[in-house]
Amino acid sequence: MKTAFLSLIFDYTPVLSTFSIFDIGSDKHYVDWEQTQSSFNREYFSEFKRYLEEMLHESQDKDTPISVYFSGFFIKLLEKADEKMIHEIKIAVNNRKLELLGGTINNSLSSLYSQDQFTEEVKAHKSVLKKVFDYKPVSFYNTESIYCNTLADLIKSLGFKRTFAGAISWYMGSNKKDRVFIPKNIQSFNILILDKDNSLFDNPDQKAHFLLFDIKRLREHKGVSRVLLATRTKAKIKSLTDSGKLNSKKLYYIKTPTMGSLNGKTFSSFNGQAMQTNTLDMYYNISEQAGVISDSQFLDLGAASLYLNLGKKDDSTAFDKYSNMMNILNDADLKA
Amino acid sequence: MTKTRVLMLGPGEPSILNSGLGKAAFHLADSISKNVELTVVQPEKLEEFNESVQQREFEPQHRTEEFTDYQVLSDIAKFEITNIIAPYWYLGGTEKVTHEYTESVVRIKAETYTKEIIEIVDEIEYDVIYAHDWLTFQAAIELKEKTKLPLVLHVHSLDHDRNPNMDRSWVFELEQKAFCIADKIICVSNYSKSIIRSVYGIDGGKINVIYNGFTNRQYKDHQSPFKEKVILFVGRLTNQKGPTEFLKIAEHVHKHYPNSRFIMAGDGELYQSLIEAGAHSRIAHKFHMTGHLSDDELNKLYAMADIYCMPSVSEPFGLSALEAAGAGLPMVISNNSGASEILEGAISLDYNDTLGFANEIVKLLKNEKMKHYYSTKNQKVVHSMTWKEAADQITNIFETV
Numbered sequence: 026m027k028t029a030f031l032s033l034i035f036d037y038t039p040v041l042s043t044f045s046i047f048d049i050g051s052d053k054h055y056v057d058w059e060q061t062q063s064s065f066n067r068e069y070f071s072e073f074k075r076y077l078e079e080m081l082h083e084s085q086d087k088d089t090p091i092s093v094y095f096s097g098f099f100i101k102l103l104e105k106a107d108e109k110m111i112h113e114i115k116i117a118v119n120n121r122k123l124e125l126l127g128g129t130i131n132n133s134l135s136s137l138y139s140q141d142q143f144t145e146e147v148k149a150h151k152s153v154l155k156k157v158f159d160y161k162p163v164s165f166y167n168t169e170s171i172y173c174n175t176l177a178d179l180i181k182s183l184g185f186k187r188t189f190a191g192a193i194s195w196y197m198g199s200n201k202k203d204r205v206f207i208p209k210n211i212q213s214f215n216i217l218i219l220d221k222d223n224s225l226f227d228n229p230d231q232k233a234h235f236l237l238f239d240i241k242r243l244r245e246h247k248g249v250s251r252v253l254l255a256t257r258t259k260a261k262i263k264s265l266t267d268s269g270k271l272n273s274k275k276l277y278y279i280k281t282p283t284m285g286s287l288n289g290k291t292f293s294s295f296n297g298q299a300m301q302t303n304t305l306d307m308y309y310n311i312s313e314q315a316g317v318i319s320d321s322q323f324l325d326l327g328a329a330s331l332y333l334n335l336g337k338k339d340d341s342t343a344f345d346k347y348s349n350m351m352n353i354l355n356d357a358d359l360k361a
Numbered sequence: 362m363t364k365t366r367v368l369m370l371g372p373g374e375p376s377i378l379n380s381g382l383g384k385a386a387f388h389l390a391d392s393i394s395k396n397v398e399l400t401v402v403q404p405e406k407l408e409e410f411n412e413s414v415q416q417r418e419f420e421p422q423h424r425t426e427e428f429t430d431y432q433v434l435s436d437i438a439k440f441e442i443t444n445i446i447a448p449y450w451y452l453g454g455t456e457k458v459t460h461e462y463t464e465s466v467v468r469i470k471a472e473t474y475t476k477e478i479i480e481i482v483d484e485i486e487y488d489v490i491y492a493h494d495w496l497t498f499q500a501a502i503e504l505k506e507k508t509k510l511p512l513v514l515h516v517h518s519l520d521h522d523r524n525p526n527m528d529r530s531w532v533f534e535l536e537q538k539a540f541c542i543a544d545k546i547i548c549v550s551n552y553s554k555s556i557i558r559s560v561y562g563i564d565g566g567k568i569n570v571i572y573n574g575f576t577n578r579q580y581k582d583h584q585s586p587f588k589e590k591v592i593l594f595v596g597r598l599t600n601q602k603g604p605t606e607f608l609k610i611a612e613h614v615h616k617h618y619p620n621s622r623f624i625m626a627g628d629g630e631l632y633q634s635l636i637e638a639g640a641h642s643r644i645a646h647k648f649h650m651t652g653h654l655s656d657d658e659l660n661k662l663y664a665m666a667d668i669y670c671m672p673s674v675s676e677p678f679g680l681s682a683l684e685a686a687g688a689g690l691p692m693v694i695s696n697n698s699g700a701s702e703i704l705e706g707a708i709s710l711d712y713n714d715t716l717g718f719a720n721e722i723v724k725l726l727k728n729e730k731m732k733h734y735y736s737t738k739n740q741k742v743v744h745s746m747t748w749k750e751a752a753d754q755i756t757n758i759f760e761t762v
Contacts, residue, residue, distance in 0.1 A: 046624065046649050047661055050586025299640035307646050344636045348650050355646070359586060 027232055029260035030217070030268060031089075032189070033080060033249070034166065034239040034287070035073070036096040036132045037065055038330040044352040055353050056325050065102040073240065074107065079249035081113055084122045089253060090264030092124040094166040096132045097153050098328065104157070115158045124265060125154055127162035127185055133327035134295060136171050137282055138309035140179060142327075145317045147183050149324060164188070164265045168329050170219055170237070170285030174278060177208035177216065187215040187265065189235065190277065191285020202230040205268055206277030216277045217268055219285045233271050234260060239287050295329060298336020300347040305332055307354045315361035323357055364398045365759050368487035368504075370478060370497035371403035381680040382517040385549070385573050386493050389515075392574070392752030397759060400485050402478055468531060475499040489513060489759045495520065495532050498539035505542055511762040514539055515755075516548040521560050522675040523601050537561050544762050547571050547755060550699025553677040571755060572703055573678055574748030578660050580688045585665040589622040589647065590726050593666035593690070595659065595681040596673070598629030603672035603695065603712050605631070608638055608648070610672060613719030615644045618726050626662055628653040663688035668725055668732075672712045673698055682707065683746070686739035691732045693721045703746070706738030 042048075042057040083089045095103070104111055117123040129135055129146035130153065136143045147165075154160045165180050165188040172190035180188050194201065197218070206216045217235045238252060246252045256262060284292055296302050308326055312318045335350065337343050369390060372382050390401055478500035490512045492501035498514070505512040520533040540546055540563045547569050548554050558565045585591055592614060596602035604625060611623040623644065625635065632652065639648045654662065669685035669692040676682075679700030685692055686704055693708045694701055701709035708725075710717045725732050 045658075046651050047583075047658065299637065299645075303640050303645045344633045345652070347636060347640065348652070351646070351649065355649075356586075358646075 027234060027260035028267075028271070029234045029236055029256050029262050030265055031091050031253070031256065031262055032126065032166065032235070032237050032265070033076075033091060033093040033243070034237060035077075035093065035099045036239065036328075036330070037061075037098045037102055038328060039098055039325060040064060041331065041346075041349060041353065044349050044356070046352055049352055049356045050359055051356075053356075055322050055357075061098075062102055062105055066106050069103070069106045072244070074110070076240070076243050076249050077110055077114070080123070081117055083249060083253050085117055085120070087253075088122075089262050090122075090124065091249075091262075092126050092164060092265050094126040094128050095154075096128070096328075097130040097150060097324075098132075100153055100157055111157060115160075118158050118160050124164060125158060125160050125162050126164050126166040127151055127154070127183075128166045129168055129327070130324055131328040132168045132330070133324075134168060134171070134305065134329045134332070135309070135327060136167055136176055137292075138305065139312055140175075141317045142309065142312045144179065144183065145319055146324060146327065147180075149319065151184075166237075169287070169290060171282055172216065172279060172285070173282040174208055174280055176282075177211055177214055181211055181214045186213070187217055187268065189219050189237065189285060190216050190279070191283050192218045192221060193279070193283060196277075196279070200273070200275055201228060202232065203271075203273040203275060204231070204233045204235060205271040205273055206275050207272065209276055209278050212274075215269060215272055217265070218277070233268075235268075237285075237287060241288055290333075295332050300343065301332050301336045304335060304347065304350045304354060307351070307358070311354065311358050311361045318361060320360075323361070326353065326357065364396070365489060365756075366398045366487040367393065367400070367489045367491050367759055368482060368485060369393075369399055369401045369403075370490070370492040370500055371401050372493050372496060373404045381678065382494055384680060385517055385678075386515075388574060388576060388748040389752060389755065392748040393755060395749075396752060396756040400487060402481055402485075404474065471496060471499065475503065479503055489762065491515065491755075491759070492539075494518060495536050495539075498535050502539055502542055511544045511759075512542065513545045513547065513755075513758055513762060514543045516546060516553060516557065516677070518677050519553065519556060519561075519675075521556055522553075522677055523599070533561075537563075543567070545569060545758050547758065549573055549678040550702055552697060552699050552702060556675075556677075569754075569758060571751050572699070572746060573680065573683075574751045575683050575687065575743045575746040576748065577687055577744070578656070578663070578684055581657075581661045581664045583661040583664040587622050587665075589620045590618070590667040591665055592621060592623050592668045592670055592722060593662060593685070594623070594625045594627075594670050594672075595662070595685070596627050596671070598625070598627050598631040598635055600631070601674050602627075602629075602676070603674050604629075604635055605638065606672035606674075606712060606715060606718070607670055608635065608642060609715045610670060610718045610722065611648060612642060612644055613716060614722050614726075615647065617719065618723045621726065622647045622649070624649045624651065624662065624666065626651045626654050626659065659684075660688075663690065666690055668692065668722055669694075670718065670722060671695055671698065671700070672718055674712050676700065683743050686736070686743045689736045689740055691725050691735040692739070693718050693725070704739045704742055706735035706742070708735070 039056045040060045042054055080091055084091045118125055128150050130149040133146055135146050154162055163186045165185040170189045170191050204218045208214060219235045219237055296305055334340050334343055335347050371386050393399055490501055490504050490510055492498060493515045494517050501512055520530055520536055540561055545567055548557060551570050554568045554570050557563045557568055594607040598604050615621050636650055639645055642648060663685060669690040671679060671682050671694040673695045676695060676698035679698040682694050682700035695712035696709045697712055701707055708721045
């Protein structure tokens with residue numbers, strides 16, 4: 026019987042305010058919270074709520090260990106949309122039925138750009154988990170499972186015991202069946218290698234599978250219960266705490282950042298176009314020049330999903346979005 | 362004394378679609394109507410070019426009733442511009458589909474508009490035909506041939522200006538034919554007159570230069586939020602206006618004067634390309650593109666700016682340069698413009714002299730006294746220019762033609 030570890034990712038892309046050149050220097054909010062909340066509520070009650078209910082049901086009633094990452098945005102919006110759900114998640118977490126994953130506050134790309142900003146964002150996320158769920162995470166989900174050696178040191182220093190990373194087939198070579206590795210010189214920290222897909226029979230020698238599902242993938246697989254139903258026929262589902270038992274003590278020594286993205290995204294999906302690189306460079310230059318920026322409005326702009334479509338020429342709004350983002354960043358620059 | 366009855370074939374209400382032409386025709390009609398009996402025939406709304414003939418209704422408009430409503434601007438500005446034929450916008454359309462096909466569509470729409478004018482004008486009595494720019498020229502030619510009445514053409518912009526690097530089009534041929542048949546041609550600058558003579562081959566004797574008037578804007582007391590000096594470009598984003606030159610100039614200025622920031626205001630077929638070019642530029646973080654702005658927003662922008670830059674490839678008049686002058690902005694502008702003839706305090710250069718433009722802007726940025734000297738000089742000029750004066754000169758032509 027195989028072993029599977031199931032993690033869920035709940036994030037939400039905010040709607041930015043329309044920010045003209047005349048708004049630079051004003052008190053206008055970067056995120057249009059009214060519109061964001063309204064869109065979120067619509068999607069939450071028509072779809073997301075069911076996934077969360079299934080997650081709670083599976084983890085509590087069926088005693089199935091699940092780990093989950095909630096971005097700061099998702100938590101903030103969920104608090105307003107469904108306070109009861111927050112309460113139920115808190116109970117599940119406190120009863121150790123559900124593990125919460127740490128991460129950056131808004132699922133950002135800061136680990137690629139600024140160690141200081143990354144640290145600040147992880148601390149901000151931990152703070153939200155403590156405040157809302159009274160929980161201290163020990164497993165880490167970095168945005169799109171970005172990983173490299175230096176991150177292992179940093180993530181460990183922030184109080185985590187393990188993090189996810191994408192599989193590099195050529196690097197793993199004959200070790201493909203192993204899924205838990207260690208970074209150089211850090212024996213007490215584990216790297217969990219994600220499956221690229223969910224077909225558990227691809228490699229019969231592979232006994233452990235780390236599976237990650239975001240909302241898009243849950244939609245494709247028709248929800249949490251269906252995913253678990255299919256997984257249970259082939260594997261026993263365990264908690265991430267048990268992953269240490271699979272530690273191969275082998276090195277996963279990756280100098281250059283890698284991305285274990287869901288849905289086939291690559292680094293160039295975020296920074297392959299000039300419009301993307303400009304805005305990302307500007308955002309992280311601001312934080313670099315000003316030192317660490319913990320202002321929540323500034324952190325909101327870090328969400329990786331905001332940069333995903335900026336360079337897409339087939340999106341007719343990409344150009345307006347870019348101008349809008351540049352105005353916002355210029356405002357942030359003035360205020361930094 | 363009986364007033365001359367003038368039939369004005371207008372370009373439509375001032376809007377994003379006809380920009381300076383619409384504004385000039387609006388002010389001229391307002392002032393001319395005080396001297397003559399004026400009937401304005403124009404598309405009620407420019408988007409009607411995109412509707413079927415049966416659905417359209419063109420009404421002769423006496424300016425005193427309907428042409429004074431400036432509020433219409435805000436309505437027109439909302440329309441889908443890519444599907445509209447308009448005096449300045451037919452070029453954008455030609456790039457979207459095959460040249461031959463689109464050109465014929467534009468031509469059919471223009472011909473339909475001509476038919477509508479002819480039908481409506483049948484019910485109107487007039488002594489002089491007065492037509493503004495190419496869109497009305499076919500109707501003007503047909504009316505001239507039919508009535509033998511004097512034809513006065515008012516040229517705000519030429520196909521040669523709008524297509525500086527392209528072959529002669531059917532619009533060019535239409536303009537040329539109209540110029541040949543016209544009794545008088547009014548153009549807005551000596552620069553424009555020289556093109557009509559040299560490029561279109563028209564006898565200079567029947568061409569009169571009458572500068573537009575100037576309407577002082579309600580410039581805002583709006584503080585720039587930036588610590589840097591702001592260099593401003595205002596205009597349709599088409600090759601004619603030289604926006605790509607502006608981007609190049611901006612890079613040079615920033616290299617020599619890092620405490621500078623650049624704003625490009627306007628919309629047009631090059632909008633997306635320019636955003637992309639701006640994103641690739643090393644001054645991307647200091648280069649803003651606003652898209653289309655309302656009059657109110659434009660007034661704020663003039664108040665925020667320190668220097669105005671107009672590197673137009675060909676600019677018959679250059680209304681925005683006068684507006685910038687009215688706001689007290691010193692400026693570096695293209696030689697190929699009417700504005701450079703009028704504004705004594707404008708520094709003018711060849712439009713493609715990128716380094717020259719940059720150097721002059723940097724000099725102005727570094728010298729407050731020079732800025733003040735030039736801007737004061739220009740302000741005096743623009744405040745002496747009135748639409749009444751232009752209207753009186755035009756009325757003289759109506760009465761003597």
